[in-house]
Amino acid sequence: MSGFVLRRLLLFLPQLLAIAIVGFALLRLLPVDPVSRIVGSFGTDEARQSAKETIGLDRSFGEQLGSFLEGLLTLDFGESFVSGDSVRAELGDRIPVTLQLIGIGFVLALVIAIPLGRYIASKVGGRIEKVTTVYALFAGAQPDFWWGLIFLFVFFFKLGWFPAPLGQLDPTQIAPDGPTRFIFIDTLVHGQFDLFVSALKHYALPIITLTFVLTGPILKIMRQSALDVISSDYLLYAKASGFTPKRVRRMTARNSFAPVVTITGVLLVFALGGAVLIETVFALPGLGRYALSRTLDTDFPAIQGAIVFMAAFGLTVYLVMDILYALLDPRVRHSRD
Amino acid sequence: MTDHEKSQQIYQLGMHAIRGTMSRKQLLKRAAVLGIVPSVVALLAACGGDSVAPPPAEPEAPPADPPADAPEPAPPAAADIGDSLVILETEIAPGLDGEGTSFGQISTQTALAQLYEHLVQPMRTEDANGVLVPEFGTYEGRLAESWEQNGLEWTWKLREGVISAAGNELTTKDIEYSLARIKAFSPIPIGWFLMTVASIMSLDLPNTDPSERGLADEFEIVDDYTFILRQMEPSPNLLTVLPVVSLGIYDSAKMLENATDEDPFSRDFADQVDSAGFGAYSITNWDKGESISMTVNPNYFRGEPEFKNLTFRRVPQAGARVTAIQSGDANVTTGLSPKEFHELDQSDAVDVLGWLGNVFVALGPNYKSEPWAGGGDPDTSRLLRQALAYAIPYDDIIEQDFFGQAIKWNGLISSKFYGAVDFGDRYSYDPDRARELLAEAGFPEGTGLEGPGLTLSYIAEHASFIEPVANRIRTALADVGINIELDPLPQTQFVDRETNLDDIPFSLLDQQVAIGPDAGYQSQLNHVTPDNGGLDNSVNYASAEFDAIYLEQKVNPDVESRLAQMEAMQAILIEDLPRIPILERASQIAVTAGIRGWSPKPDGSRVGEIWTMHT
Numbered sequence: 039m040s041g042f043v044l045r046r047l048l049l050f051l052p053q054l055l056a057i058a059i060v061g062f063a064l065l066r067l068l069p070v071d072p073v074s075r076i077v078g079s080f081g082t083d084e085a086r087q088s089a090k091e092t093i094g095l096d097r098s099f100g101e102q103l104g105s106f107l108e109g110l111l112t113l114d115f116g117e118s119f120v121s122g123d124s125v126r127a128e129l130g131d132r133i134p135v136t137l138q139l140i141g142i143g144f145v146l147a148l149v150i151a152i153p154l155g156r157y158i159a160s161k162v163g164g165r166i167e168k169v170t171t172v173y174a175l176f177a178g179a180q181p182d183f184w185w186g187l188i189f190l191f192v193f194f195f196k197l198g199w200f201p202a203p204l205g206q207l208d209p210t211q212i213a214p215d216g217p218t219r220f221i222f223i224d225t226l227v228h229g230q231f232d233l234f235v236s237a238l239k240h241y242a243l244p245i246i247t248l249t250f251v252l253t254g255p256i257l258k259i260m261r262q263s264a265l266d267v268i269s270s271d272y273l274l275y276a277k278a279s280g281f282t283p284k285r286v287r288r289m290t291a292r293n294s295f296a297p298v299v300t301i302t303g304v305l306l307v308f309a310l311g312g313a314v315l316i317e318t319v320f321a322l323p324g325l326g327r328y329a330l331s332r333t334l335d336t337d338f339p340a341i342q343g344a345i346v347f348m349a350a351f352g353l354t355v356y357l358v359m360d361i362l363y364a365l366l367d368p369r370v371r372h373s374r375d
Numbered sequence: 376m377t378d379h380e381k382s383q384q385i386y387q388l389g390m391h392a393i394r395g396t397m398s399r400k401q402l403l404k405r406a407a408v409l410g411i412v413p414s415v416v417a418l419l420a421a422c423g424g425d426s427v428a429p430p431p432a433e434p435e436a437p438p439a440d441p442p443a444d445a446p447e448p449a450p451p452a453a454a455d456i457g458d459s460l461v462i463l464e465t466e467i468a469p470g471l472d473g474e475g476t477s478f479g480q481i482s483t484q485t486a487l488a489q490l491y492e493h494l495v496q497p498m499r500t501e502d503a504n505g506v507l508v509p510e511f512g513t514y515e516g517r518l519a520e521s522w523e524q525n526g527l528e529w530t531w532k533l534r535e536g537v538i539s540a541a542g543n544e545l546t547t548k549d550i551e552y553s554l555a556r557i558k559a560f561s562p563i564p565i566g567w568f569l570m571t572v573a574s575i576m577s578l579d580l581p582n583t584d585p586s587e588r589g590l591a592d593e594f595e596i597v598d599d600y601t602f603i604l605r606q607m608e609p610s611p612n613l614l615t616v617l618p619v620v621s622l623g624i625y626d627s628a629k630m631l632e633n634a635t636d637e638d639p640f641s642r643d644f645a646d647q648v649d650s651a652g653f654g655a656y657s658i659t660n661w662d663k664g665e666s667i668s669m670t671v672n673p674n675y676f677r678g679e680p681e682f683k684n685l686t687f688r689r690v691p692q693a694g695a696r697v698t699a700i701q702s703g704d705a706n707v708t709t710g711l712s713p714k715e716f717h718e719l720d721q722s723d724a725v726d727v728l729g730w731l732g733n734v735f736v737a738l739g740p741n742y743k744s745e746p747w748a749g750g751g752d753p754d755t756s757r758l759l760r761q762a763l764a765y766a767i768p769y770d771d772i773i774e775q776d777f778f779g780q781a782i783k784w785n786g787l788i789s790s791k792f793y794g795a796v797d798f799g800d801r802y803s804y805d806p807d808r809a810r811e812l813l814a815e816a817g818f819p820e821g822t823g824l825e826g827p828g829l830t831l832s833y834i835a836e837h838a839s840f841i842e843p844v845a846n847r848i849r850t851a852l853a854d855v856g857i858n859i860e861l862d863p864l865p866q867t868q869f870v871d872r873e874t875n876l877d878d879i880p881f882s883l884l885d886q887q888v889a890i891g892p893d894a895g896y897q898s899q900l901n902h903v904t905p906d907n908g909g910l911d912n913s914v915n916y917a918s919a920e921f922d923a924i925y926l927e928q929k930v931n932p933d934v935e936s937r938l939a940q941m942e943a944m945q946a947i948l949i950e951d952l953p954r955i956p957i958l959e960r961a962s963q964i965a966v967t968a969g970i971r972g973w974s975p976k977p978d979g980s981r982v983g984e985i986w987t988m989h990t
Contacts, residue, residue: 074870119476122477122646334866
């Protein structure tokens with residue numbers, strides 16, 4: 039097992055480096071010119087040259103790549119072409135917003151989907167099973183932003199239960215300045231309970247949206263996986279051998295988790311990029327929205343920083359997923375050792 | 376009743392509730408039978424009570440004519456807004472230096488309009504709808520109390536007692552600093568460019584050694600409140616460009632406090648940290664790209680505004696901005712489509728203010744692309760362009776795609792600009808005339824037309840309102856025999872190709888503005904050849920006759936003869952049709968009902984000066 043983990047860890051850095059370099063190169067192949075956005079319609083040749091020098095695009099591809107890789111060692115992605123700020127600082131502001139959103143959304147989805155999936159697998163044909171199966175199909179078949187808009191219309195615009203989708207706080211409230219940039223933590227650290235409550239209200243609908251959409255596929259996989267285990271020969275053998283019901287339940291749970299781990303990991307990585315739609319609908323200043331707007335602005339350093347973070351996040355999730363899979367399934371562990 | 380039958384009935388009941396085809400009482404009665412009363416109550420709440428058909432009302436008697444001495448109708452009741460405004464925008468300023476990399480962003484220009492003050496501004500008059508309409512060509516002093524022109528020399532007298540947000544009094548040192556900053560930064564747009572338009576600085580400035588870019592003869596301090604500006608030649612555009620948002624005057628004392636050896640003009644400070652202006656507001660909090668809060672400058676020389684605290688918040692999703700202003704969570708929003716503005720205008724909680732300024736929609740057939748190049752024959756090219764102009768269904772586009780919030784553009788200079796000429800119905804929708812012109816050009820019924828110019832490009836991000844226009848044009852052109860395809864391009868690519876590469880064969884332009892409201896200025900921007908100072912001649916138009924008149928008017932100090940020259944220029948344009956003018960559309964903002972005093976500007980700051988807003 040330790041050899042397996044070590045091998046995966048050793049692969050992590052080359053994979054990340056390869057993604058970063060490919061992303062860097064592809065950006066420079068795009069048929070867009072960041073200088074045009076900076077100098078605008080009034081740009082003379084001199085202005086364009088000056089802007090190029092300012093943002094370092096007058097240097098050769100090799101020199102630019104060298105600087106990028108050098109900065110990568112210290113997670114210094116340079117300064118944004120748009121804001122002039124450090125990209126690392128900007129990412130530091132945006133990443134916590136997205137992590138809070140998808141983190142809480144996933145925890146809630148797992149807390150709902152896993153026990154419910156197991157329960158309905160044991161009650162096949164019952165009313166609850168029918169309702170949840172329809173929900174699982176329905177929720178998973180609709181895009182999250184669409185549900186977000188529907189929830190907004192009903193719960194904010196018509197019923198007034200939640201605040202307007204204007205970000206993490208009310209427009210006139212100001213988020214505390216650190217220390218973690220996670221607003222739920224920072225407001226408590228600073229003793230600003232009114233802001234904490236405001237943040238809870240503002241995050242409620244986007245989190246409900248995400249949870250609503252994520253619960254569907256996880257529930258479906260959990261139900262199917264539990265059904266497979268329940269109807270398996272080995273479980274029948276275990277029961278026939280006189281295993282206690284508690285031990286049988288534990289076997290069922292453990293053996294039905296592996297597919298759930300897989301789908302959760304895939305959804306988690308997908309959600310990091312896909313959160314842009316929910317962030318846009320609810321005006322949350324998260325990483326997805328940042329990456330999208332800076333892509334449209336051809337802000338190379340910001341795009342590169344976002345790519346590196348997203349790649350590192352994805353690789354980490356897949357690494358953890360592999361380890362969990364190996365822990366849950368001894369066959370995987372032994373075959374890889 | 377089987378489960379299936381029951382679910383069918385529930386579904387039909389839901390559709391009745393949504394469509395309002397059944398009364399509330401009937402719905403609840405049917406719901407009781409099905410055992411789903413709570414669900415139907417929730418559905419009715421969600422659909423709004425108004426959607427359920429009300430009982431027929433008694434016919435109303437026509438209103439009697441008001442007596443002659445009846446008071447004027449009261450203006451719309453203002454909501455209790457208090458002294459704070461929440462403004463929702465698609466973007467929030469990532470930087471705040473008028474000479475910074477983010478100057479081109481509307482969000483930056485919007486913020487600068489609140490933070491900095493200018494020497495002069497166009498005169499404005501509030502119309503019945505609460506819009507402060509600028510009268511281009513007439514100016515009022517702001518930081519300047521008066522000015523006097525004597526040939527190439529302009530003597531300016533500053534207003535005394537003007538205090539910045541930092542508490543420093545305005546003197547001629549601040550003007551000197553602001554101009555020196557512009558000159559030192561050349562060739563970075565945009566101050567240097569505007570000063571060349573005003574003939575204060577030279578287009579050759581960037582070619583000089585940076586150490587020689589200090590102020591020289593163009594500026595002279597007489598005393599603390601009097602200074603002289605000298606032009607190199609008699610350009611009529613000095614007053615035109617001074618109100619442009621990037622030419623705000625800096626509080627030199629505050630700027631110098633934040634200067635370093637590496638950054639003597641406090642570029643980082645002004646762009647990334649704080650403002651240093653004499654404007655109505657100053658920054659209290661700035662989360663770059665997401666929100667910016669401002670409070671009133673207690674020293675502002677024009678007095679305190681009604682709205683003392685401003686919060687600009689980035690809300691990229693148009694639907695969220697619409698619902699937030701309808702619910703009262705926000706007070707001002709911009710950047711909506713004509714359809715969204717039209718729908719908001721029906722709401723009692725919201726007023727939509729509009730101004731027909733300098734935003735237009737036009738076709739750009741490129742002279743370097745066939746068939747619009749006419750095979751190199753200018754006459755053929757002109758005939759093809761005129762055929763296009765006769766084939767456009769102007770009224771349909773205005774009424775159906777812009778909901779009447781636009782007017783037909785009868786020229787190639789924004790109609791409100793100084794020196795603009797209205798050519799009336801020189802071109803109107805006349806497909807028969809279009810076919811005649813096509814035949815005259817050698818392409819009867821469009822036969823033989825080919826080339827990359829038969830692909831019409833537009834900005835993909837604007838598809839919500841520009842794509843219907845593009846489709847309508849495609850249909851109309853096909854009707855006369857010109858078959859085109861549509862090619863939406865990402866905004867960055869479109870802007871790069873349209874403003875720098877000039878290689879889009881056929882474009883549908885919808886976002887350009889000329890920030891100097893003057894026919895000569897706009898001509899230089901769009902129609903003059905690069906060799907004679909043209910800047911954004913994206914269709915590669917070249918007319919020696921046009922350029923010659925442009926160069927003459929550019930240095931003509933005589934008002935009457937210059938107006939005649941600008942008219943002659945436009946007469947050439949309307950025949951050559953380098954672009955096909957379609958419409959001028961209203962710049963619009965949505966405000967909480969009762970807010971008035973919107974002061975639109977010809978530059979990108981759509982919100983204008985909030986100091987003038989009131990209830």
